[in-house]
Amino acid sequence: MTQRTPAASRPPVDLRSDTVTRPTEAMYERMRAAPIGDDGLDGDPTVRELEAHVAARLDKEAGLFVPSCTMANLLAVLAQTQRNEQVVLESSAHMYTSERGAATFTGLFYLGVAGADGAMDLARLEDALQGGGHRLKTSLVAMETSHNNAGGAVLPLDHMQAVHGMARAAGAAVHLDGARLFNAAVALGVAPGDIARHADTVSLCLSKGLSAPVGAVLAGGKSVMASARVLRRMLGGTQRQSGIMAAAGLEGVQAMGDRLAEDHVRARRLSDGVNRLAPALSASVPQTNIVQVETAGTGMGNAQWVAALQAAGLLVRPWGRTRLRCVTHRHIGDADIDAAVHAFETVLNAG
Numbered sequence: 001m002t003q004r005t006p007a008a009s010r011p012p013v014d015l016r017s018d019t020v021t022r023p024t025e026a027m028y029e030r031m032r033a034a035p036i037g038d039d040g041l042d043g044d045p046t047v048r049e050l051e052a053h054v055a056a057r058l059d060k061e062a063g064l065f066v067p068s069c070t071m072a073n074l075l076a077v078l079a080q081t082q083r084n085e086q087v088v089l090e091s092s093a094h095m096y097t098s099e100r101g102a103a104t105f106t107g108l109f110y111l112g113v114a115g116a117d118g119a120m121d122l123a124r125l126e127d128a129l130q131g132g133g134h135r136l137k138t139s140l141v142a143m144e145t146s147h148n149n150a151g152g153a154v155l156p157l158d159h160m161q162a163v164h165g166m167a168r169a170a171g172a173a174v175h176l177d178g179a180r181l182f183n184a185a186v187a188l189g190v191a192p193g194d195i196a197r198h199a200d201t202v203s204l205c206l207s208k209g210l211s212a213p214v215g216a217v218l219a220g221g222k223s224v225m226a227s228a229r230v231l232r233r234m235l236g237g238t239q240r241q242s243g244i245m246a247a248a249g250l251e252g253v254q255a256m257g258d259r260l261a262e263d264h265v266r267a268r269r270l271s272d273g274v275n276r277l278a279p280a281l282s283a284s285v286p287q288t289n290i291v292q293v294e295t296a297g298t299g300m301g302n303a304q305w306v307a308a309l310q311a312a313g314l315l316v317r318p319w320g321r322t323r324l325r326c327v328t329h330r331h332i333g334d335a336d337i338d339a340a341v342h343a344f345e346t347v348l349n350a351g
């Protein structure tokens, strides 16, 4: 994607995603120093260390390093379902709206369950889990926290516990899309393992707020993870001297989790600033690092908003027809938030 140089002299404030974060100096140092091997032959020691570390942090028996969180989610589905079975998940979940790879390639059916703030309605979930008759067997239920499309909302732990219990009673496994699990843990003030315990398998993205360049880890029980490891090879996800990347991931999970609180504070600062421009604009009140800005009251379309904000030095992403998504991350400071609010104000006053 080409970026126009903004009129102002400062580089644009990039709130498109926390995936734009670059490696820290400590990551580069660990990448250079990491012991490496061939992960497709006899194993890469740094990859093994990352897998074991993340599994321990999430209270799971085993971990698997994969190139992306999309692949981690796909492997979790493939390892815990059979053809012609059903995966049940909240209807705006990333796995449902943006991935669906397992459905495309295997004939699995994904059933979306409506909810609020990323949490499935439990009565509707109960209905979806009823098997028999003309219904497909549900073999997997998936949750997501923090929830991307729900503006970074964090699932309450009692909700997760209820879903886990209902799924178990119906004979289904539970997967947690924890791409931003560490953001959820920081927001709740608990350890990541306290969230992960409400799922059988958990994916964690290393390349979002945790700032590693690439990669994700899937964690779960030994036998499911052994299946996932075989499937990873089939999908082409087994890499060779991948310890170089795992080293950055280790630094991410060991050193970058706590600082996510800063991103959450700045997201709130952005939300407060934009909400001072009400009623034309209204911003969601974030629990984590994602703010959705509703533009329907401005009479300007989303594409127009994105372009005008870019000209004013702010990069955001369109989210649906009338919303914009802003994500805070390590490269965004207080001055950037103030500049972002100023950009919204400038465009609003010009429009």
Ligand SMILES: *Cc1c(COP(=O)(O)O)cnc(C)c1O
Residues within 6 Å of the ligand: 067, 068, 069, 070, 071, 073, 094, 095, 144, 146, 147, 148, 177, 179, 180, 205, 207, 215, 216
């Ligand atoms: C980003 C994201 C993913 C996919 O992660 P990649 O590493 O980009 O494949 C999956 N789930 C959620 C909730 C995400 O935000």
